[in-house]
Amino acid sequence: MESIEYKIATNIKKCGKGNVFLPTDFAKFGKTESVRTGLQRLVKKGILLRYARGIYYYPKTDKKFGMGVLSPSVEDIAKSIAKRDKAHIAPTGVYALNRLGLSTQVPMNFVYLTDGTPRRIKAGPQNGILFIHTAPKNLAFKNELAMLITFAFKEIGRDRVTQEHLDKIKHILTLQPKEQIMNDAKLMPAWIKSLIMNCYE
Secondary structure (H helix, E strand, O other), rough: OOHHHHHHHHHHHHOOOOOEEEEHHHHHHHOHHHHHHHHHHHHHHOOOEEEOOOOOEEEEEOOOOOOOEEEOOOHHHHHHHHHHHHEEEEEOHHHHHHHHHHEEEEEEEEEEEOOOOEEEEEOOOOOEEEEEEEHHHOOOOOHHHHHHHHHHHHHHHHHOOOOOHHHHHHHHHHHHHHHHHHHHHHHOOHHHHHHHHHOOO
């Protein structure tokens, strides 16, 4: 009879290196305590890394430049947690600016809006993820780019948007047709909708 440890190892290898896992991903293999024991054994064998509490990583190694084990992205960790909690999330604050190239600042805490449980978790030696509860309409965007631009402009503030910001957004918007972005117009503050419309002109 196959052990839980073996089943977990087989599953993660099928998913491929560089993926993030939570104990709940393996609930089908047995009881919670048995799954945790299996994960701990795989960590001891060096197959998995325990990246943070309840977060495991199937390490991917950079062979091209010899950089060793590549860390999982905070976004991958956040998405894994959201999947476990059956919640929706959206990056906001400095992280939204960073994603769009409007800021080179790398936040210590990556902030996400969520319709799930508000919490702060450790995501590695230096970074944390902060989930802030928000109204459902803030997570109703169908287009990820429209969502990122909206939250980025909110972070900058209406009176602090510069021409440099607009030029960068205008370039980014060339990647997607206007109708795809404006399908989410009803979710945007009027001033942000106006800025985006002007970027398409």
